[in-house]
Amino acid sequence: MSVPPRLSVIGTGYLGATHAVCMVELGYEVIGLDVDKAKIDRLIAGEVPFFEPELPELLKKHIDGGRLRFTTSYAEAAEFADVHFVCVGTPQRAGELAADMTYVEAAFASLAPHLTRKVLVVGKSTVPAGTAVRMEEVLHDLAPCPDVELAWNPEFLREGFAVQDTLRPDRLVMGVHSEWAEQQLRATFEPVIAAGTPVVVTDFATAELVKVAANSFLATKISFINAMAEVCETTGADVTKLADAIGYDARIGRRFLNAGLGFGGGCLPKDIRAFIARAGELGVDQAVSFLHEVDSINLRRRARTVDIGLDLLDGSYRGARVAALGAAFKPNSDDVRESPALDVASAIARREGTVVVYDPEAVENARRSHPELTYVASLEDALDQADIVFLLTEWDEFKNMHPGVVGKLVAQRNIVDGRNVLDPLRWRAAGWQYRALGRP
Numbered sequence: 001m002s003v004p005p006r007l008s009v010i011g012t013g014y015l016g017a018t019h020a021v022c023m024v025e026l027g028y029e030v031i032g033l034d035v036d037k038a039k040i041d042r043l044i045a046g047e048v049p050f051f052e053p054e055l056p057e058l059l060k061k062h063i064d065g066g067r068l069r070f071t072t073s074y075a076e077a078a079e080f081a082d083v084h085f086v087c088v089g090t091p092q093r094a095g096e097l098a099a100d101m102t103y104v105e106a107a108f109a110s111l112a113p114h115l116t117r118k119v120l121v122v123g124k125s126t127v128p129a130g131t132a133v134r135m136e137e138v139l140h141d142l143a144p145c146p147d148v149e150l151a152w153n154p155e156f157l158r159e160g161f162a163v164q165d166t167l168r169p170d171r172l173v174m175g176v177h178s179e180w181a182e183q184q185l186r187a188t189f190e191p192v193i194a195a196g197t198p199v200v201v202t203d204f205a206t207a208e209l210v211k212v213a214a215n216s217f218l219a220t221k222i223s224f225i226n227a228m229a230e231v232c233e234t235t236g237a238d239v240t241k242l243a244d245a246i247g248y249d250a251r252i253g254r255r256f257l258n259a260g261l262g263f264g265g266g267c268l269p270k271d272i273r274a275f276i277a278r279a280g281e282l283g284v285d286q287a288v289s290f291l292h293e294v295d296s297i298n299l300r301r302r303a304r305t306v307d308i309g310l311d312l313l314d315g316s317y318r319g320a321r322v323a324a325l326g327a328a329f330k331p332n333s334d335d336v337r338e339s340p341a342l343d344v345a346s347a348i349a350r351r352e353g354t355v356v357v358y359d360p361e362a363v364e365n366a367r368r369s370h371p372e373l374t375y376v377a378s379l380e381d382a383l384d385q386a387d388i389v390f391l392l393t394e395w396d397e398f399k400n401m402h403p404g405v406v407g408k409l410v411a412q413r414n415i416v417d418g419r420n421v422l423d424p425l426r427w428r429a430a431g432w433q434y435r436a437l438g439r440p
């Protein structure tokens with residue numbers, strides 16, 4: 001490598017903090033910036049503000065090593081870096097399908113006036129098609145240096161595997177307008193590219209669309225198998241066997257074919273909704289109208305889970321003690337954004353069940369977003385005297401439960417396996433009434 005570029009990462013949430021730390025691990029010097037001072041203070045103290053395996057050790061190592069620092073000052077980040085990654089949030093706008101672009105717009109508007117020399121600004125946030133062209137204009141209008149360039153480099157990391165996904169991504173997508181931008185981005189990912197990672201160089205619109213297309217495909221695959229689960233429920237078929245059987249076809253593949261409570265989190269739901277909204281603005285709504293159905297199938301699974309529990313309790317949750325196992329939207333994360341688990345727990349609480357929630361990592365976040373629910377600190381406390389148990393997030397701790405052992409803690413042996421991860425034969429043999437989605 002010649003002189004490696006120095007990097008800034010703007011927005012140090014799930015994506016940005018991981019990106020900042022991993023780029024130091026790859027050999028770069030990095031400054032992380034956020035407008036949330038409390039978050040920056042925690043990062044400076046070597047504390048990752050969320051749960052992500054492997055990240056705390058790497059953060060500590062690189063803070064101590066002196067090649068990673070954090071700030072709230074745009075002037076300091078601009079002074080330091082040759083390449084700026086914009087990683088701020090693009091959540092769903094309240095009451096609408098579209099993405100809230102105010103954070104992206106604010107980040108560009110705050111950074112641009114400090115750019116006095118030629119640098120590359122790289123958008124990483126997931127954005128509606130057409131955003132990059134708009135942000136390029138912001139740079140041209142507000143940056144004192146006329147040669148500042150923009151690239152779009154969507155991120156595909158999965159929470160729970162974020163470190164490995166960043167160090168060894170499946171591919172790099174580089175949306176660029178010039179050879180210089182491509183070269184600069186290649187220099188920024190030199191070790192990743194040297195390790196054989198495929199690079200796809202595109203225009204801006206393609207780079208923006210790759211990310212939402214990938215998430216739309218994954219969401220569709222999940223909702224496809226959940227639609228099959230609905231049919232299985234009325235025909236007495238077993239969706240898990242069906243998934244195994246069709247998954248052996250290499251054209252289909254078994255991954256992302258696990259029927260259950262469906263998807264949630266800070267990406268898939270809001271990304272497909274923002275795609276629907278943007279396609280509408282562009283006049284191509286018909287092309288993605290199927291995504292409405294993908295979203296509805298996904299949400300219907302939550303209602304169905306509540307109904308299955310109702311069946312087991314003879315039609316009423318009133319006064320029943322309900323153990324809700326899981327609050328995170330998926331295991332190995334403390335992210336509760338759009339969490340199916342918390343949706344189900346709240347729906348049961350609204351039906352006057354006494355819901356007790358346990359999650360190995362997400363209780364703190366869940367308490368903030370759903371203060372109406374009761375939280376406990378251990379699996380045993382959640383199961384204690386429960387009339388019904390709901391497995392809502394497939395943490396190993398729940399998958400590994402022994403039906404005989406946990407059967408001694410509960411008041412009634414009723415379980416709803418919302419993730420199809422338990423062995424029905426084993427649980428039924430231990431005297432449990434076992435019910436699941438899409439399975440007899």
Ligand SMILES: NC(=O)c1ccc[n+]([C@@H]2O[C@H](COP(=O)([O-])OP(=O)(O)OC[C@H]3O[C@@H](n4cnc5c(N)ncnc54)[C@H](O)[C@@H]3O)[C@@H](O)[C@H]2O)c1
Pocket residue numbers: 010011012013014015016033034035036039087088089090103104106107110124125126127155156157158159266267
């Ligand atoms: N979380 C993931 O797994 C993941 C994966 C791929 C892509 N993405 C995309 O990455 C983006 C960020 O997602 P996230 O999950 O990290 O969100 P997040 O909410 O965890 O983090 C966003 C951060 O941006 C900061 N921020 C907001 N406005 C700012 C500003 N003007 N200047 C500096 N910082 C600012 C916030 O304080 C916050 O810390 C989104 O577009 C998301 O769709 C996320």
